[in-house]
Amino acid sequence: MGRSLCCDKLGIKKGPWTPEEDIVLVSYVQKHGPGNWRSVPANTGLMRCSKSCRLRWTNYLRPGIKRGNFTPHEEGLIVHLQSMLGNKWAAIASYLPQRTDNDIKNYWNTHLKKKIGKNQAEDVCHELVSRYCNTDQIGNPDVSTLPASNLSSTTYASSAENISRLLVGWTRSSGNQVKVDQGSCRSVFNQEFTTCTLPLKEPTSFALQESSSEAPFPFHDDENLRLETEHQPLTVLENWLLDEAVGQVDIATGLCLDGMY
């Protein structure tokens, strides 16, 4: 038998936190700062284990937490990061500082996983990665171009560093190009054109720059893009745009504009 868990101790309360308990915990943390959770139950009289106190603080009471609906931008970012990092919710959360890893995990499990099939999500996100990230000299995405903000805390900073290391392994292979025309798109795989129609209901709602027939993709003929040749990536993109009800997408960056236009 392993050692007993703290929450197995007699008298330890489980279940939802009451407002009174929240007040006690917040008051204590405001006075002493987060950390040393072991001492929290002992010094506050809370009949909760230290782990429960820490979780309650980090997932619910911590200042700056944004609750409520996820924006299309956040949604896209989660999908994108999940495809690169897998279920590393803490790492993903480091790029959405106002969201907790628990929130992101819940949102993924209850919304995004259903919306986007596994393979589809992967492909969509490869598309998004191409647009979110600048690349370094050898084609690796530059994580610094991701909208990671407010990385000043040590936890978030170290997570961001971990992501940077993970991203090093993500490289682009050569030989594929993609071009987009307004209302339709075509992809080129190893010199072979495959065309898939993009039946935009309202093409003008997308932020096509200028009046050029070619959207300003962030990569050009002389750049390389990793795409699985057995897929129709832009068909996936099409589904993304139509099914996810993303109102406006900047084709150049892949960013959901979320009412910016």
Next chain:
DNA sequence: AACTTGCGCAACCGCCAGTCG
């Protein structure tokens, strides 16, 4: 109105890694 079903989310569980004596 009563009951059932499905969903969202807060909280718990178990494992792991780091630290300390």
Next chain:
DNA sequence: GCGACTGGCGGTTGCGCAAGT
């Protein structure tokens, strides 16, 4: 080096509520 302890993380559970019948 070793074991105890703590904090962090990802997976899972179960309660409460809304929607459907």
